[in-house]
Amino acid sequence: MAKMTKEEVIEVAHLARLAITDEEAIHFAEQLEAITNAMELLNELDTENVEPTTHVLPMVNVLREDKAEAGLPRETVLKNVKEHEAGQVKVPTILE
């Protein structure tokens, strides 16, 4: 049974770009350990010669005709942007 430590959870949270407190990391470590242990059930199966399934239907990549199409107007695209200026997305100052 794999053990999930607080440190591992903090590392995973960092990879996932989620801020996490020590207390939360302990809580999630317990839950994720239980969940990943339940997932170990799959190791019962020999899948050495089994092909992985990524999609259930036989699919090929679909390309549209290489023809320029008008995108959405800039004004529309900026509609949900919290702050914008001169048609550009404004973000908080992050450099001193």
Added chain:
Amino acid sequence: MKFYDKTAAELQELIHSNEATITEITKQTIERINELDPKVDAFLAMNEEKAMAAASEMDTAPMEQRGPLFGLPIGVKDNIMTEGLVTTASSRILEGFNPIYNATVVEKLRAAGMVIVGKLNMDEFAMGSSNENSYYKKTRNPWNLDYVPGGSSGGSTAAVAAGEVPFTLGSDTGGSIRQPAAFCGVVGMKPTYGRVSRFGLIAFASSLDQIGPVTRNVKDNALLLQAIAGHDEKDSTSADVEVPDFAAALTGDINGLRIGVPKEYFAEGVSESAKAAVYDALEVLKEKGATVEEISLPHSKYALATYYLLASSEASSNLSRFDGIRYGYRTNKASSLLDFYMNTRAEGFGDEVKRRIMLGTYALSSGYYDAYYKKAQKVRTLIKKDFDDAFKNYDVIISPTTPTPAFKIGEIIDDPLTMYANDILTIPVNLAGVPAISVPCGFEGDMPLGLQIIGNYFDEETVYRVADVFEKATDFHKKTPQLWEGAAQ
């Protein structure tokens, strides 16, 4: 006159004989929602003004140009994009998000002349089985307000069960239409993967997600699937296959139908009443000429683990787009760009979403990829093969939709593994990609039970035919929750 207990065909008859107008039906629908929803909490946002305007315009359309759903009201799950109508997927990270385009299914609803009355609550990003994971509100089960409606499309099924609206759209990644349909005693269909365009559906697990219809009867369900199905060049995973006439498939004839009943779906954890209701249903279908045999889907017990690894992995990738820059919630606590991302996401996502993002990130991370993600993809192949093999000899596979009826709000929310177990009978269907419906088939106490009918790829017609025969032979779909009568009309 009350409209909320009518079928699509009955409503059209009233409209076409000038006994009702689309405006009257829309108005009554909105009034009923306003009256009942303070108890049920199914709706997140209402579209009253635009719905009334659309209705009055539709009332002027020539009768001969109107299809079977023209002018009828519908609610849409909140992970489906509706232009100009706030769409949040029940997440704080999309609070106030106002889509600038419609999902393909919404365009299709408009083309069919349906009137969108509002958006329906769900578990955040469709992750959950109880609707308790919504950032905004907890939807309640109309059959008993202390119980969950199921999830993640719990708002969609509760609204239909309460008679607030006769049609809704949900989405189903591991059972998210069928499980709440069973819990609320309504009809919910997950179509074949690729049958319905996912363009404009906020992605959870792209290889599993599918939009589908929720209604109070099978015929209306078939009509609604008809309206939304079909290939879409904007979704490269939508299938370029012909869409048959689903309503025409309801012939009432299932003579010679071969039903397989998987023994693994009646194992430990499945309640006696759920089993008994299905055995009774099988007797009904036998009387109509079907044959019933026990079968085995030997990899069923691996489906839950496979699903949570694959769905969480896909989710961790899909949800990386929510970074607070171009839209959605934005933190005000950040001293660096990394801080900005991390705080925005930590404040914007709920616990279940974080759990799955972390599980997925872990399963995809170097050193674990082969052991978890790739392993799960391989087991998915075995699970799919179980279904392929079964459909060589059987026309449909029948089981309970859920192991138990609805549980109480708050009962298992802190125990993710027990919560996940709600979906053990629906998850294999998504992994295989085949279609399946849940129809009402009994009660345990006051709470409804669902019958799951699973079909072969792109054979929704047979699924609907069997569901319709069962519905016509039984009265379960005619029962309504107490709250239904409580509303004055």
